[in-house]
Amino acid sequence: MKDYTEINPVRTEIFRSPLVSFLYERGWRQSFNQSGFPGPAEVVCAPCYGSGLFxxxxxKSGAYSxxxxxxxxxxxLRQCYDYIKQDNNISTINLGLVRADVSRLPFASGSVDxxxxxxxxxxxxxxxxAVAEICRVLRSGGVFVGTTFLRxxxxxxxxxxPFRERISRNFNFFTEEEIEDLCSTCGLTNYSKKVQQTFIMFSAQKP
Ligand SMILES: C[S@@+](CC[C@H](N)C(=O)[O-])C[C@H]1O[C@@H](n2cnc3c(N)ncnc32)[C@H](O)[C@@H]1O
Known part of the structure; x- marks a missing residue:
């Protein structure tokens, strides 16, 4: 991906910092538990994406080709690469690391499970x-699973x-109804969710 001078919001750019990336799995991520996020060990959902945590x-699950x-x-991505190198139990044969903007994914339409x-x-x-773009790359019957903070x-x-309303001026914290609406207006169906305090895990399917 070439460097463009496109200005991104702070909520996107902050994770490009080497310090934040270093600290992410060394305490930052664990702080989400206070909002109801389960630890990665408790998550029983499927498929791919992220800093490497999931x-x-x-x-490792061997469930995905x-x-x-x-x-x-x-x-x-560099952090993810470092963790992979340190872990002898990870096979890199079927793992790829790609730098991409979620609103401009370098995958063919209908190519992702x-x-x-x-x-x-x-x-x-x-x-x-982003959700429209995810919908584009999913094959028919493919599933989008997301977790995020609710407003x-x-x-x-x-x-x-009121305090949560203020924070959501800097982050896209939605309500449960807004997330469902976001999925359905992008054409996704079979919406389901699980809510725990301000944590939500949702899934929706491409028809
Ligand atoms: C809070 S971290 C979550 C990381 C990991 N998936 C997890 O579950 O802990 C949010 C991630 O979203 C990434 N991100 C932010 N804006 C993005 C965009 N436009 N396209 C792709 N990734 C983005 C950040 O770089 C960061 O790694």
Whole structure:
């Protein structure tokens, strides 16, 4: 991917920092547990994507013929590469690392079985463009699985909601209804979700 001078929001650019990439799996990611995120060991979903946290897990499971970890951050990908080199249990034969913007994926239409976007949607410059692009690359019957932070859930105390509204000016924190709407307006069906505090895991399918 060539370097363009396109300006991305801070929520996207911050992960390109070598320091943030280094700290990500060394404490940053674990802090998500306070919002209801389960640890990677508890996740029972499928397919590929990310800084490597889940991609490594998916490769190790042996359940997928090919896993592509894609991320906009070159430093997250470098971290992923370092972790792979240190782990003798990861076969690199069916694993690829690709630097790409989620709104401009370098995959042919209808060529991907499943896309997993872990804790990522709130960082994307345009979630609606991204979900449309994910829908384009999925084959018919293919599945999109995502996890993200909700702006608030039905269990969030009213007193906390104005604070969450403020944070969502910097991050794309949606409500449960907005995420479902985002998937359906991009043509995805069979929507399902699991909510835990302000964590949501959702899945939707390309007809
Ligand atoms: C909070 S991290 C999540 C990483 C990992 N998937 C996980 O579950 O912990 C968000 C990731 O989204 C990536 N990201 C942000 N904007 C992106 C974009 N436009 N295209 C692709 N990746 C993007 C960031 O570089 C970062 O690695």
């Amino acid at each position: 991609s490594r897990k998916f490769v 090919k896993v592509i970890a894609f991320d906009f951050s070159e430093n997250m 499943a896309v997993h976007a872990g804790a990522a949607m709130h960082c994307w410059p345009s979630p609606s463009n 608030y859930s039905s269990s969030t105390p009213w007193i906390e909601r």
